[in-house]
Amino acid sequence: MLRKVLRQCYALHRPTVPRLYRRFCSSPSETTATAISIDRSTLYNPPEHSHHPTSDSELVKHLKGIIKFRGGPISLGEYMSEVLTNPKAGYYINRDVFGAEGDFITSPEVSQMFGEMVGVWVMCLWEQMGQPQRVNLIELGPGRGTLMADLLRGASKFKKFVESLHVHLVECSPALQKLQHQNLKCVGEENAAQDTDKTTARSLFVTPVSWHATLEQVPSGLPTIIIAHEFFDALPVHQFQKASRGWCEKMVDVAEDSSFRFVLSPQPTPATLYLLKRCKWAAAEEIAKLNQIEVCPKAMELTQTIVERISSDGGGALIIDYGLDGVISDSLQAIRQHKFVNLLDNPGSADLSAYVDFASIRHSAEEASGEVCVHGPITQSQFLGSLGINFRVEALIQNCTEEQAESLRTGYWRLVGDGEAPFWEGPDEAVPIGMGTRYKAMAIVNHKQGVPVPFQ
Numbered sequence: 445m446l447r448k449v450l451r452q453c454y455a456l457h458r459p460t461v462p463r464l465y466r467r468f469c470s471s472p473s474e475t476t477a478t479a480i481s482i483d484r485s486t487l488y489n490p491p492e493h494s495h496h497p498t499s500d501s502e503l504v505k506h507l508k509g510i511i512k513f514r515g516g517p518i519s520l521g522e523y524m525s526e527v528l529t530n531p532k533a534g535y536y537i538n539r540d541v542f543g544a545e546g547d548f549i550t551s552p553e554v555s556q557m558f559g560e561m562v563g564v565w566v567m568c569l570w571e572q573m574g575q576p577q578r579v580n581l582i583e584l585g586p587g588r589g590t591l592m593a594d595l596l597r598g599a600s601k602f603k604k605f606v607e608s609l610h611v612h613l614v615e616c617s618p619a620l621q622k623l624q625h626q627n628l629k630c631v632g633e634e635n636a637a638q639d640t641d642k643t644t645a646r647s648l649f650v651t652p653v654s655w656h657a658t659l660e661q662v663p664s665g666l667p668t669i670i671i672a673h674e675f676f677d678a679l680p681v682h683q684f685q686k687a688s689r690g691w692c693e694k695m696v697d698v699a700e701d702s703s704f705r706f707v708l709s710p711q712p713t714p715a716t717l718y719l720l721k722r723c724k725w726a727a728a729e730e731i732a733k734l735n736q737i738e739v740c741p742k743a744m745e746l747t748q749t750i751v752e753r754i755s756s757d758g759g760g761a762l763i764i765d766y767g768l769d770g771v772i773s774d775s776l777q778a779i780r781q782h783k784f785v786n787l788l789d790n791p792g793s794a795d796l797s798a799y800v801d802f803a804s805i806r807h808s809a810e811e812a813s814g815e816v817c818v819h820g821p822i823t824q825s826q827f828l829g830s831l832g833i834n835f836r837v838e839a840l841i842q843n844c845t846e847e848q849a850e851s852l853r854t855g856y857w858r859l860v861g862d863g864e865a866p867f868w869e870g871p872d873e874a875v876p877i878g879m880g881t882r883y884k885a886m887a888i889v890n891h892k893q894g895v896p897v898p899f900q
């Protein structure tokens with residue numbers, strides 16, 4: 445059965461890191477049972493409709509207050525930023541939103557193999573960096589902390605590597621910081637994750653772990669490896685629509701009946717500068733075809749911060765997300781309990797995310813410094829396949845129950861497959877859907893490090 449699954453998957457690449465993956469596969473660690481849930485790709489997008497909540501939530505009152513105070517609409521970018529990360533009532537701030545019980549599921553929650561494979565990538569880069577004795581390993585937006593826990597557990601045999609690490613988690617949500625503290629089995633500083641400013645604890649794996657609200661707050665001066673998995677897709681996007689008077693920004697306003705509605709800006713807005721920049725990086729024919737363009741100024745700024753850090757301290761960054769290698773037209777979506785909902789419907793109760801524009805990240809990185817090289821994007825399937833995930837799944841399956849083996853097979857498909865799993869015999873609504881081609885991996889590394897695996 446496993447062979448059949450492997451054959452059916454896209455990613456039957458020869459691993460580029462045989463020494464590491466063999467050692468990795470030699471003693472499989474405990475397998476984790478995984479909750480299977482609906483993937484973002486094939487969900488039905490309901491038609492726009494207006495929604496009238498019976499009573500306004502704290503966040504809705506806050507949004508309406510900003511619009512009233514300003515005397516006019518706010519940009520979609522500001523709306524998204526408030527909805528997701530408003531310090532009091534933002535979507536991520538006060539709860540766990542992941543998994544079958546939550547709103548969506550991410551790759552680290554699908555299978556332990558994801559964090560383990562990212563761990564292989566990090567170890568390979570560390571080797572290319574000359575095995576430094578001290579390294580800052582930074583994760584942006586760690587969610588439940590599952591990726592980092594799987595990475596550290598998987599790498600625990602590599603003493604020299606693990607002992608070199610100081611883990612820094614960049615997380616705006618106090619509730620998720622607390623969950624990360626628990627999942628990394630941190631000891632010491634019992635209240636470490638209560639404070640959103642820097643706090644430090646020690647993980648079960650003896651690695652020091654510190655929390656920060658932003659990347660800028662992570663101390664510099666040490667070689668650095670940065671992981672951003674499904675972080676860029678949560679950064680606020682601005683949308684522009686072509687009108688007879690030119691490109692107009694899509695804004696959020698309050699209608700007469702007190703519901704939210706979209707309006708177009710009457711004149712250029714501050715984000716128009718980013719639109720112009722994005723258009724400059726694209727071919728004129730590509731832009732001419734579009735009536736709407738989405739840009740993510742925060743992604744451009746974050747890329748610049750990452751590049752400055754890697755240029756001065758050495759190391760590299762791995763960005764994995766769903767997206768395209770070109771201009772994005774209109775991808776912003778809201779998901780509640782695994783279903784698409786209207787973007788303006790009861791803000792704060794659904795996740796908002798947008799496709800990542802990998803081309804824009806590449807241009808921002810190249811513009812920020814000549815010290816770094818950008819590699820990819822390649823598909824998640826190519827990335828995980830080349831790092832040896834098929835050998836890892838085979839090794840794990842040899843040492844687990846049939847139920848765990850089934851969970852590993854479906855998890856494997858979800859990570860590297862494309863479309864619905866053809867081997868599935870369970871209920872239609874639970875069919876695993878592959879994330880292998882929609883999700884992409886890009887690396888930005890200091891050019892002194894050479895080309896990272898598996899981007900050669």
Ligand SMILES: C[S@@+](CC[C@H](N)C(=O)[O-])C[C@H]1O[C@@H](n2cnc3c(N)ncnc32)[C@H](O)[C@@H]1O
Binds near residue numbers: 528587620658675
């Ligand atoms: C889509 S989730 C991805 C979680 C995790 N990487 C995973 O794959 O399971 C986004 C994560 O980034 C965090 N986050 C979103 N915007 C942030 C911001 N502006 N600053 C810091 N953390 C942020 C969220 O709280 C959450 O942990």
